Amino acid sequence: MLRLPLPSLLLAALLTGCQSVQDRPPTTVATLQPADLGSGKVRVTATTNMVADLAREIGGDRVTVSALMGPGVDPHLYKASARDVRTLQGAHLILYGGLHLEGKMVELLEKSGRAVAVTEQIPHDRLLRPDGAEGLPDPHVWFDVSLWKFAAGTTRDALSAADPAGKAQYAQNAAAYLRQLDALDAEVMTLTHSIPKERRVLVTAHDAFNYFARRYGVEVRGVQGVSTAAEAGTQNIQALARFVSQRGIPAVFVESSVPQRTVDAVIEAARAQGHTLRIGGELFSDALGAAGTPEGTYIGMVRHNAHAISSALGGLK
Structure with a gap:
């Protein structure tokens, strides 16, 4: 029962x-x-x-x-x-x-x-x-x-x-x-299309950005699955580190509602493979920012994310 x-x-x-x-x-x-x-x-x-x-x-x-x-x-x-x-x-x-x-x-x-x-x-x-x-x-x-x-x-x-x-x-x-x-x-379409094609890869803590990828023409990789209830295994982290190293991806992103440790693990694994990754910024995924801030509204949150992604991956700032 x-x-x-x-x-x-x-x-x-x-x-x-x-x-x-x-x-x-x-x-x-x-x-x-x-x-x-x-x-x-x-x-x-x-x-x-x-x-x-x-x-x-x-x-x-x-x-x-x-x-x-x-x-x-x-x-x-x-x-x-x-x-x-x-x-x-x-x-x-x-x-x-x-x-x-x-x-x-x-x-x-x-x-x-x-x-x-x-x-x-x-x-x-x-x-x-x-x-x-x-x-x-x-x-x-x-x-x-x-x-x-x-x-x-x-x-x-x-x-x-x-x-x-x-x-x-x-x-x-x-x-x-x-x-x-x-x-x-x-606006989001303009920003994402300004990123060099080979760098249009968004790496985050979990697979929250698949709709963003389909609409705006980027590839997404998440350490965890669609739900944050899924755990990220060592094998997943190593595979993702190899991927970003081979593609020369310069930045990965943390999320405001997801612990940073999985992204840190990817950065460390990439470093061990000779590739330097940096955190491109904090993205808002499953929640908005604080009330009274630009990111505290849906429009402000999406705009923040799009500018952060574009800037970190070599597009418009």
Whole structure:
């Protein structure tokens, strides 16, 4: 028999009431019911700060938004706390990444009756399914800005369903934000294409950047797999060190939400093979930067990453 930790048991009870978790199908935008708002704002709870940023951009002054996971938090390993349970209980709308980004927590969220995955409208044929992931899609879709536009559209639609009176404002805010995303997509394309072709290789701690690679024309190598729950073996590290040495790659990157030790191990292994590698900078992968900084927004985070990658690999600074 599966034994859930106390926070998970509380979460199941509070989000589903007396109805069994198994009895209720996952909520989608199409099945989301209007919230009982009274005269107040829409209380939105997001799992990650990337999703929270979407809600703030599109919700504007009609919403109050809280994020369960802050800067530097790894959603693959996150476990809900009792405080999270209370926050979720008080939400009119819950937005989450989906595609198994939040792990087992999603099994409970999707039965709540008011939780929507912002990735639900992304066409299935545009999702990547890496080898070794048991057929599951790679959840890191935000690194392809053209895919994150679908998430913005879903957020607009979910807010409109929960708060029909705000539909026109949500549509206006979303249209303005989508124009910003189009400009960002073009900027990232320009930066990556400025890198010499032989150096368009992005080496990071784990395979979070596959969508970035496909969209912007770079090759990616991660020490770990798509989930940070996977361990990096000595064989993987040695093979990656040989690869960067043979290709003459000048830099590897650390990630804000992943320990640096695996990248350090690759640098040491490359040094033993006679190749000098340096850290090209810190990239934001599974979480945004601190609130109030440029990297604390989705657009600022993507722009930071693109400039760091381009500069370290010999492209535009």
